[in-house]
Structures are given as C-alpha cells and as structure tokens.
Amino acid sequence: MNRVLSGEGSAKEIRHYEFDLGDSGITYAAGDALAVVPLNDPALVELLLARLGLDGDVDAGGASLRERMLREWEIATPSKDLIAALAERDPESELAAMVRREDRAAMDSWLWGRDTLDLLEASPDVRFSALELSELLRPLQARSYSISSSPLQSPDRIHLTVASVRHGRDREHGGVTSTYLADRLDAEQTVGIYLQPNNAFSVPEDGERPVVMIGPGTGIAPFRGFLHERAASGATGPNWLFFGDQHAASDFIYREELEAMQASGVLTRLDLAFSRDQVEKVYVQTRMREQGAELYSWLEQGGYLYVCGDATRMAKDVEHALHEIVQAHRGCSEAEADEYIAALKREKRYVRDVY
Structure with missing residues (x-):
C-alpha cells in the first residue's frame, strides 16, 4: 500500500506504506525500525552518465556501469573522496575554497541541497572514468524508518510513515529512498528490507503504567x-x-x-x-x-x-x-x-x- 496522508495545500508530502512480509520470516515489535534498500533514480543516473561522457553499457566489474550506479553506489550524496578529488582537479572552484577552509559546519551548510551532479556541473572540465567512480563513490546505503504498526494488530504487514523529500528549482532533487518508495516502486514489486530492532524504545511491559x-x-x-x-x-x-x-x-x-x-x-x-x-x-x-x-x-x-x-x-x-x-x-x-x-x-x- 502507498497512500498520501498529507492534505491539499500541505508543504509536505507524507505517505503511508504497508509491506507484505510474505515468507520473509521477519518478525517485529512495536518501536522497531525497518531498513529499506533503495534503487537510485534512473533519471539521475542518466544525467550523470551524460555529464561524464560515459557509456552506461560498459562493463564495470561484473555489471554494467548503469546498473552499478543504479543499484550499488551512493550518487545523491557526494562522498568525501569525491569532494577531495574534485577540489584537487579544480582548485579554483568554490568547492575547493570550501575544502581549504577546513570548516566542517560551513562545508555542511554549503553542501546542503547539492548532490553529486551539482558538484560535477560546477566543475565542467573535470572528468572521471568508470574505474575512478567505483573508487570515489560510497556503497548505496539502506535508509531506516520507525515502524508505525504493531505485530499484535498487523503481524504480516509492516507499516511506515514517510515524508517524501523533494527540493530544488532548476532540477528536482529527491530523497533516495523516500522518492523510490513514492514514485518508482510498484504495488506488487519486491523490495529489499530488513529489521532493525530497537529494544530500548518499546511500550512498558506493565500495561497499567501511564x-x-x-x-x-x-x-x-x-x-x-x-x-x-x-x-x-x-x-x-x-x-x-x-x-x-x-x-x-x-x-x-x-x-x-x-x-x-x-x-x-x-x-x-x-x-x-x-x-x-x-x-x-x-x-x-x-x-x-x-x-x-x-x-x-x-x-x-x-x-x-x-x-x-x-x-x-x-x-x-x-x-x-x-x-x-x-x-x-x-x-x-x-x-x-x-x-x-x-x-x-x-x-x-x-x-x-x-x-
């Protein structure tokens, strides 16, 4: 299930999801979190390939470059290694100036809202090969969300309540997992999930407690x-x-x-x-x-x-x-x-x- 909870005119897009556990063997407790394994936005993958002048069909270590960018690499949030490489190859860039300042708070503020493509476009003469990308990009990470259901009422389905992250003017930027769930996951499609127990965040065993x-x-x-x-x-x-x-x-x-x-x-x-x-x-x-x-x-x-x-x-x-x-x-x-x-x-x- 995928339904919008927020109403017309809201500044947010909050959705309710239900995951059928099927024969996964997953059991959960109220208060646990669920990790969702996303796929990157295919549109962003194609924009990155075009910007770098790379052939997405080329073999990149057992899979095509396109597939690895889609499934294996973190392409939304720039890695520290990629930032360092860009600053080194384009020392006159604004990014390089931020790196030289060695001010973590200022850097975090500057990076907010910018993805890998933004940084690459700011240094138009810089290119990276497929091999270099494999060394500069981090592995794609699962994102965790608090479970919004109880196994006593919903033993076979886990519910999530997720805000879709969207921002940007010239080009829409989206949260990797929140937009994957909202826009690109079909109702009958299998999605990678795993439980993250949170024993410290659970209802009291004593049902009489306020x-x-x-x-x-x-x-x-x-x-x-x-x-x-x-x-x-x-x-x-x-x-x-x-x-x-x-x-x-x-x-x-x-x-x-x-x-x-x-x-x-x-x-x-x-x-x-x-x-x-x-x-x-x-x-x-x-x-x-x-x-x-x-x-x-x-x-x-x-x-x-x-x-x-x-x-x-x-x-x-x-x-x-x-x-x-x-x-x-x-x-x-x-x-x-x-x-x-x-x-x-x-x-x-x-x-x-x-x-």
Missing part, C-alpha cells in the same frame, strides 16, 4: 504502533499523545484514526499543536508547558515518556520544556530537576528516538 508520547510530524510513527499495541494487548494504563505540524487542515495525519482511538478510550488525551494556524507559533513543547502539572503527575504515577522526531530542534526544545516543568511542579532547583530527569533516563522511563 504512557506519554511526543511525536510531531512523522515522529508520530512509532506511537501509532504503540497505541495499536496497547489496544490489542488490553493495557489499562492511560495514553497521552502530543502531536502537531504546520496546519490542522492539511497536516493532521491519521486524524480519523486518532479521533476514533480517543472516542474508544484507547487514547486518553490528545494535545495538538499546529504552529501556523494562528499568529503566535504553537509547538508541542508549548502544549507541554500548558499541561505541565498534569504531565508531571503522570510521571509521578510511574509514567513513561517517549519522544520521536527531529533531534536538531524539537527534541532539544522538548527536553528544555521538561526541565522547566519538573522544576516548577516539583518545586526544586535546576540541579534537582536535572537529577530527576537523569533518573527517568536510567529507569528507561524517558526514551528518545530522534534523527
């Missing part, structure tokens, strides 16, 4: 699985989800499902934060602070707190809000709040799956 889940955007993925697991296992503990994105009208993914869980009592509380539906930005950490007393109460009752999503900003902002909540409602010092949260982590009652 569970708080914070997962904006596609961070909701494992928590959909958690809720299915809690429902199917007959867990009696309360479940609280903090979810948000940009606009409720277009970005409230799984809305009907979540509202049905709320109506049935599986989802005890649902706090929403749609940042751009009002003048003042509202985020999940905003809702946490608004409900700080209740959130602290759930932790004091032995509750578990889970966070999934962006590590760069969201997870840090959520942790900062959690420190403020503990300090305010425990009536303690900053150091004591730090120790309280450290204890939650040691007890595996505050767990994050961030990327």
